[in-house]
Amino acid sequence: MNKPFSKDNTLSLLRQALNNPTATFHSEQWEAIETLVSRRTRLLVVQRTGWGKSMVYFLATRLLREQGTGPTLLVSPLLALMRNQIESAQRINVKAVTINSTNRNEWQKITEQLQRDVVDILLISPERLANDEFRETMLLPVADRIGLFVVDEAHCISDWGHDFRPDYRRIKRIIQALPLNIPVLATTATANNRVVADVQTQFGQNLTVLRGPLARTSLQLQNIHLPSQAARMAWLVEHLPQLPGSGIIYTLTVRDSQRLTEWLRACGINAHAYHGELKENREELEQALLHNQLKALVATSALGMGFDKPDLGFVIHYQRPGSVVHYYQQVGRAGRALSQAYGILLSGEEDQHITRYFIETAFPPQTHINEVLTALNQAEKGLTISQLEQHVNLRRSQLDKVLKILMTETPSPVSKDGNLWFATPVNYRVDWNKIENLKKTRYQEQQRMTEYLHTKECLMAFLARELDDPQGESCGRCASCLQKPLIPFTFSEQRATFAMQFLMQHSTQVIEPRKQWPTKEGFAGWQGKNIAPKLRAEQGRVLCLWGDAGWGELVKRGKQQDGRFDDSLVTASVELIQRGWQPNPVPRWVTCVPSLNHPTLVPDFAQRLAIALNLPFVPLIRKIRHTHPQKEMQNSYQQAHNLANAFAVEPWQGMQQAVLLIDDMIDSRWTLTIIAALLRQTGSGPVLPFALAMTTPNLN
Ligand SMILES: [Zn+2]
Secondary structure (H helix, E strand, O other): OOOOOOHHHHHHHHHHHHOOOOOOOOOOHHHHHHHHHHHOOEEEEEOOOOOOHHHHHHHHHHHHHHOOOOOEEEEOOOHHHOHHHHHHHHHOOOOEEEOOHHHHHHHHHHHHHHHOOOOOEEEEOHHHHOOHHHHHHHHHHHHOOOOEEEEOOHHHHOOOOOOOOOOHHHHHHHHHHOOOOOOEEEEEOOOOHHHHHHHHHHHOOOEEEEEOOOOOOOEEEEEEEOOOHHHHHHHHHHHHHHOOOOEEEEOOOHHHHHHHHHHHHHOOOOEEEEOOOOOOOHHHHHHHHHOOOOOEEEEOOOOOOOOOOOOOOEEEEOOOOOOHHHHHHHHOOOOOOOOOEEEEEEEOOOHHHHHHHHHHHOOOOHHHHHHHHHHHHHOOOOEOHHHHHHHOOOOHHHHHHHHHHHHOOOOOOEEEEOOEEEEOOOOOOOOHHHHHHHHHHHHHHHHHHHHHHHOOOOHHHHHHHHOOOOOOOOOOOOHHHHOOOOOOOOOOHHHHHHHHHHHHHOOOEEEOOOOEOOOOOEEOOEEOOEOOHHHOOOOEEEEEEOOOOOHHHHHHHHHHHHOOOOHHHHHHHHHHHHHHHOOOOOOOEEEEOOOOOOOOHHHHHHHHHHHHHOOOEOOOEEEOOOOOOHHHOOOHHHHHHHOOOOEEEOOOOOOOOOEEEEEEEEOOOHHHHHHHHHHHHHOOOOEEEEEEEEOOOOOO
């Protein structure tokens, strides 16, 4: 039942889908549909969010199905956000179904529907393509009659992209295997020429590119450099209430998202934190922002692709993102349907350090990969992740990163069966040249972002040029074009002082005692997996995070420069212990963790703290052998074993009362766990750990 394919017919389908009798095509929408339906070629569409990419693939699907082709396969990382689009597909009788981990009970039904050819478009995540069962039972039977293949957020396929995802490598292999007469549509909102070129090599050179203008006509841009976090916190409290509507404040780290939110709320601003560690109410928070029930979400990049609020009043960056593409992608969310919206880039002295950390840890070093492969090659029966931890000195997250990257290689040097990992006979070599080039690119991108901060030219034109948008010209609305600030740089010194106090008060962390030894056989003479309750430490406290704004900087200076911790750290610790913590039971004496490398640093601090608390200081723990620095030990098993039989405790007659155990730094908690067990075994009362700084970077 072939119907005539014409622009008029397609336009009436568009109006039906949008439920809007006067809707018209956006520039190049019709061209895109025509390319896919009548020329059946491969097409890359680079158009800003809101341009209507989903209309292109829904209309093309409907028209291709009318011509008798098989179903469309759409790969998108954003399925959860596509509910509204699926409704508009239904209005033009395009039956869209999705297969994901939450609708397993429907898989059988969907498989049958696919076989009966009543599904028009199947939406899946890139991760789904990695699933063997899915590939064999659902994809293979329909593979030879796919009518259209769509890759949403196609920049993820590029190693050079700002958001590379290993799972996208599978897409590349599928596309290369597709017959050339099957149309392919790749879409993205942000891709510079380098990414476009990369997508082109992966999709084949006969790829047509349709690229629209990226500049946002309602967005007013301004940059404000305020080195200290306290200054930026004060600035936000004073100027946020004057900004129109609701918006997003982007932070680089989860911790800053949480802490800044607490500060804004304490100052009476209705803000909420949003980041990847939130497990539950993310959708609720998105809804609250969509309905202007919040002034701002304080978000990490977890609030990313696919979040769509046309009337977003402002996007403020609390810290500078790693690249211009990231920045454009985030700031470009503001004001798509407003006549005026703000994009303000705040920046501080910590930005560079954080983005450098991200660059350096993005790819696992060669040694990590070698260690994992060596361990797997030696284990004929395979290894679980926990067994790998015993063989390899890597953190769980590092192991996961290595395995994930190895899994996506073709052919892969590892395989997985149930929860066991095996080495395959593949001789694998990492392409280090490529990784080094990638790192170099990331540093160049960081540098370009620094240049954006200081540029005197039109800010929008700078962004457009960096994104290779040929139509970039001066906007006439940004702080550079107007040659005056849109929003004053000013804030009250007093409020900045409050902000600094807030930072210091809110840097405290709780130390939860470990309850288990690293193996089920026990540890260093202690039997069994569980640490006996009478040997465990009590809950403890840490004053701050290492190097963090506030106390963290002072701790770092004491350890790395002065060789002595400042008296103000003693005062702050006393304040925290007596007012903030109020430990129960109350400690009656003080001791400390010894060190052979810095024999006086911690005892000197512990002694001053003991005097201030009016308690006896009894340094009765001895280090009896040298150990590797704990920070070089990467997982639990290695950390604990590095400390086996390293300490001895000499009995003291007053020790049966509760004791405050002092250390300067805390990381894995094994040192204090082992010392607490030794102290309890020697007859001490409950052990209350206290440390100056926690070293875990917690940057994600
Ligand atoms: Zn401008």
